[in-house]
Amino acid sequence: MTVRSSARRRTLVGCAALLLASTACAALPDGDDRTTAAAPERRHSGDPLPPAARPVVVLPGRALQEEDSAQAAEARQASARGEALATAQRWGLAALPLAAPPPPPTKPELTAGPHVKVQDGAPPVVYRVPTDRPVVFLTIDDGAEKDPELLRMLADLRVPVSVFLSDYLARADYGYFRRLHAQGVTINNHTIDHPDLRTLAADRQQQEICGQQDRLEEEIGTRPTLFRPPYGEYTDVSLRTAAGCGITAVPLWNEEAFPDHMDYRYDDRRLHAGDIILTHFRGPSLWNGDMTQMLRRVIDTATAQGFALARLDDYL
């Protein structure tokens, strides 16, 4: 081993440490011995190299890239977390929301049980999605209040929700719901005029349910697969009618969210994996608060109880 080659090796190691991978180091030609003069070699020719130097000498390009990409990935992660924290703080959240796991590869099987009602020829009625994952689902009904701040908050926080629209309330501005849809929100069926379906004959139920399937396909561009009967009330005819015009599941709910509190169906007064939460598009005149306060309450409640909000349509 010559003095010059050892000195050149040191130069490469130094470049690696400084992450000066490109021009300054790469430009040093083989015959250049300027560094040799400045740094006299004390090691004997048979000495092994210090372990850390080996990969850089053998494969300088790859080692530098690996070190660089690991550090860059760490920096990107830290920066993304910082950004997410700042966004959460800007919307007044108590803590960073938990991230939902990726959607399940196959949707959970809906078999009869305390939280799922199943009958032949009808879509299953679901109060709680059968899953062990720490997720709950937020659903927003009717369509009266069209608060642009809600669009911004959902987009900023990347919180998934599912929407169930009644035409008589949504029709004043379907553009609002098209914007929501463009943000990844699925728009589902909540009838044309929001009647109590138990009071209607079969042909009127057909108009209410299948009529809204057609309206939403026209206005939003996709035909829903989920249907929620107004007031959570329905008959066997309602379910069979819904199945006949493309509905595959009927999600109801176990909790209802308001800007200033949560209502729970069960006495333990807490969320459970797979719970469906109901809320409404309502303004401050009907509520003690606005849509962003409602969303803040839901996210903070879910986070505090160890749940992420996930997309209902990925599970049903």
Ligand SMILES: [Zn+2]
């Ligand atoms: Zn409703």
